[in-house]
Each structure stands twice: as C-alpha cells, then as structure tokens.
Amino acid sequence: MLLRFAVLPLLLCLSWGAAPVSAQSPTDSTVIREVVLDYVNGWWAGDAERMQRALHPDLVKRNVFAHRETGRSMMNSTTKYDMVEYTRAGGGSAEPEQKGEVQIHILALHGDIANVVATSARYVDYLHLVRWNDRWVIVNVLWGAK
Secondary structure, three states: OHHHHHHHHHHHHHHHOOOOOOOOOOOHHHHHHHHHHHHHHHHHHOOHHHHHHHEEEEEEEEEEEEOOOOOOEEEEEEEHHHHHHHHHOOOOOOOHHHOOOOEEEEEEEEOOEEEEEEEOOOEEEEEEEEEEOOEEEEEEEEEEEO
C-alpha cells in the first residue's frame, strides 16, 4: 500500500514533463506504405527520384555478411547519398526477375515513428521511419538477402 503512494507521485512527475505525442492521421499507414514502395520499387526501377524522396538525409542502411576468407561477421553501411547514386546507376533494374511482389508489414506505428518489414523476392528490409517536416521518410534500414 505504501509503495503505491510512493510510485504514484513519481509517475505523475514523469508524465507531466513528457512531450505531447502528435496524432496520426487516418492516412499514415497508407503514406508509410507508399514511402516503402518508393524505396523498394525505386530500387528495382533505377528511379533515383523515388529513392531520394523515400529517405531521410541521415539514413543509415546496414547489412551483416561473412568475410569471404575468414568467415567473420562484417558490417556494411550505406548512406542516403550512396543509395540515391546506386539507384541512379541502375539499382536493381538489371535483375528484373528478382522484383516480385513486395509484402509490407507495419509492425508498430506511434506518433512520429514507425517500424516496418518489407519483404521482396530478393530482400528482407527492417525499416524505421520518422515523420520529418510533415513527411514520412526512412531513417534506418537493416537488410538481408534471401
């Protein structure tokens, strides 16, 4: 009983200083799906404009792979600039048979953040999105090849 009286004021103090969470519009899920499709289909089409608009300026895209000689785990990081330039150079357009259907699962959506999994015939992408200047954009990607 005493614990309840000690914890309640603490919780009130913590919630008092919390920043308000912005409300989600009814279209957030639809817009998030469109951003993910710009990222995935922009890659397959070699469409740098679609890739550009899908990504946050501070994007970090990572994947883990095994070093060819040692077998030890290595980490590869890619920036927004790199992704846009790779896409401009053709992206995945040379592999049309790999496109396939994209499955998009929004795992969590809260205020200005979202957690999404995009699965295509070739890749699995774990994506973090943020609402940035009134637009949804991808800020983090962790991906793996199938």
